Ligand code: GLY
Ligand code: MN
């Protein structure tokens with residue numbers, strides 16, 4: 001019987017007990033007579049071709065059983081606590097192209113579940129289990145607005161189905177990470193931190209941004225066994241750093257990095273489905289100018305304030321404003337802004353310079369579920385509506401802290417035309433920054449009983465970055 005899964009020697013062994021514990025936590029919130037039924041992800045082809053995307057399992061399915069292949073179903077019988085996996089019944093030809101056809105018993109041993117059946121037996125097995133009700137997963141992801149994939153199979157109408165109860169329960173369980181999940185997240189954050197450090201050593205003026213992306217991908221995969229990253233790599237340099245989700249197909253990290261550019265690299269590996277999401281900002285040539293230092297240290301002041309003040313019981317919306325305040329204070333000291341910081345926030349100056357929230361829950365999804373569940377504070381009105389959660393922090397949550405400061409021409413022009421905002425800016429100085437791009441500092445942190453534990457290990461202060469870029473050549477992961 002397997003007890004763990006890994007990508008081989010040197011990579012993290014993910015214990016199957018991680019998934020077993022998730023099932024136990026889930027069952028403890030449900031009632032006898034209920035059976036949870038989840039449908040895993042399917043293989044997806046590129047358009048009409050026979051080429052498939054490399055499969056990535058659906059996150060709720062991973063959470064409950066860790067199964068890595070497409071076309072499966074999973075049932076948790078609450079009355080007995082037994083875990084049933086249903087796998088596709090492939091033809092013999094499968095063995096020619098895809099490898100050994102595994103028996104149900106072999107699957108049972110690989111995934112550590114109680115029983116394995118073929119998908120075609122799903123209806124029959126469920127009938128034998130004779131549930132009072134099937135619980136299926138249906139709900140809206142508040143980051144994407146898309147809905148979870150609800151299990152469907154032939155004959156489901158022969159059962160009483162409740163598709164409302166499960167979603168808030170399982171999403172809430174995903175918000176609070178177990179020690180086993182924290183170990184996986186710790187690992188993927190360490191691998192991703194090391195990958196960012198390799199990039200910092202490699203980056204220099206004259207390279208294309210995607211060459212830095214490639215160093216990150218290489219390290220995550222070659223050293224850390226991360227076959228996937230958690231989202232498209234964002235590798236801005238100079239003015240491209242002001243595009244928040246740069247790196248997409250129409251802007252594929254292809255600008256040449258110039259001397260004097262600030263790099264803003266937002267990249268995170270993914271291991272066993274668990275995500276990292278880290279941003280490093282640094283000068284391409286390894287030495288901060290005074291202007292770069294001003295903006296960087298303003299953002300760092302925001303991050304430091306949240307790392308200092310974050311703890312259970314604190315509201316995320318307050319942390320967002322704490323970070324904004326610290327950043328604006330610093331920019332005011334640097335003569336870029338003038339006036340009262342509280343008045344600036346009332347006027348929305350913070351949202352001009354940082355048009356995104358402080359951060360988000362992270363786990364099996366990079367923007368993890370549970371930001372706005374029915375029992376939690378609703379999405380605020382006004383500028384705070386852009387936050388991905390308004391929750392009160394609890395021990396066991398993992399979040400990103402990612403304050404940023406960007407010089408986005410469209411937003412700055414809007415501010416200049418708005419007398420309520422314009423008066424706070426020193427426009428003579430801001431002019432100098434129109435091609436600056438931006439700075440974001442993004443850490444992945446665990447909320448502990450006492451405060452914040454940072455799982456991100458990269459050079460963060462100006463002195464640390466300059467020292468590392470000058471003398472870090474001996475850094476080996
Ligand atoms: N990489 C997307 C984010 O930072 O949320
Ligand atoms: Mn990010």
Ligand code: MN
Pocket residue numbers: 277359360400402442
């Ligand atoms: Mn993020």
